[in-house]
Amino acid sequence: MTLMHTCFTVEITGKVAHVQMSRPDELNTMTAAFWEEWPAIVRSLSARGDVRVIVLSSTGRHFSAGMDLSVFTSGALSPAGEPGRVNMNRVLQVRHLQDSISSPERARVAVLAAIQGGCIGGAVDMVTACDLRYASSDAYFVVHETNIGMTADVGTLQRLPGIVGDGVAREMVLTGRPMSADRACEVGLVNAVFADHDALIAGVLEIAHEIAGKSPLVTWGNKESLIYARDHGVADSLQQIATWQSGALQPGDLTESLAAQAQKRPPVYADLDPEPGALPGA
Structure with missing residues (x-):
């Protein structure tokens, strides 16, 4: 069973749902549609009862290049109006993005992330909200918000220290330097590194089916x-x-x-x- 969305495809095999980001030519950036589709997909799969594991993966050279530039240039971040009302509405906008990213934690099922190429900016927020993370050997992780003049605000700062430790998290966040797949495995950001994208997907799906066999x-x-x-x-x-x-x-x-x-x-x-x-x- 395969379901098509603007930013994702969903394929259900047995008790495992494979959700793939499906805009490789655009580096799977996080558009306005992404922020609506991702939580809706997770909620729907979790609610069914017959799906026990979700595998999140991607297509193309990179897992995701993070927030789409259209979100920054649309005017939504700097709307006109009375400052107090505008500023408090911005709080609601950030909470909406946070809720989208947090959806895997609210799911009744395990959510596994399979990461290839660049996992940049908001994509780091996305995968740190998943239960388990795995990477191909070409993967790298960047808290890119630091490099573009903003503070990460939808989950990385809150979840990353608990995954990799405070010191490593601070280094990633304060420098904005990329972290390789091998280093990510060393510090616990990912559980294993696979040789290439095909091996990654096969390996993570195998783990997913193992988990799906549990109660x-x-x-x-x-x-x-x-x-x-x-x-x-x-x-x-x-x-x-x-x-x-x-x-x-x-x-x-x-x-x-x-x-x-x-x-x-x-x-x-x-x-x-x-x-x-x-x-x-x-």
Whole structure:
């Protein structure tokens, strides 16, 4: 099943949805349509219940060159009007972009990013909101906002230190220098480096199908708890997982896991229920 969008294509195979940025000639820059389509796609796939993993990849030489120049030149960043009202509306605009970037964290499913070539500016924000990141050997990462006279404002500064450590994050942000794929793997920004784009896609899809074989309720619980623990202390996080388990820890998946082990077969877990209001097959 393949769905076409302005900036993305979506192909669903089994329990895995492969979402590809599809504007290679334009270096997959983040246009106005991008900011609307990406969260809508993630929400729709997460809501279905039968998709368990999303793989985000791209096409062409570069993963993404970041924010499209049209966003900067459209006048949206410097509208005319009474300064107080204009400035507060800009807050809403930034929050809208932040919400778009944060959509993978809100998904019930795992979101994996497969990165080739340049991952620049807003693309770094995008991939740091994903659960796992992988790269081809030609990939590089740049917090490019520093190089064009602005402070990154849609997620990199908030998520990157927790992924690579404070010192490495500060160096990336304050210098605006590119980080190679090998260095990114060394510091934990990516989990593995593949020889080329084809090997990257094949390898990440293989990992995605492995995750899709796990209980989707467990994957959802793992995500919720890891993100909560990142943003809260140990005591609060232990209370959160205790509350989660009070509802989610039921015998069905445990029983199936033990039966599958005894019978030496892969376990078969039920899909999540569709979210309220989800469109079948959307």
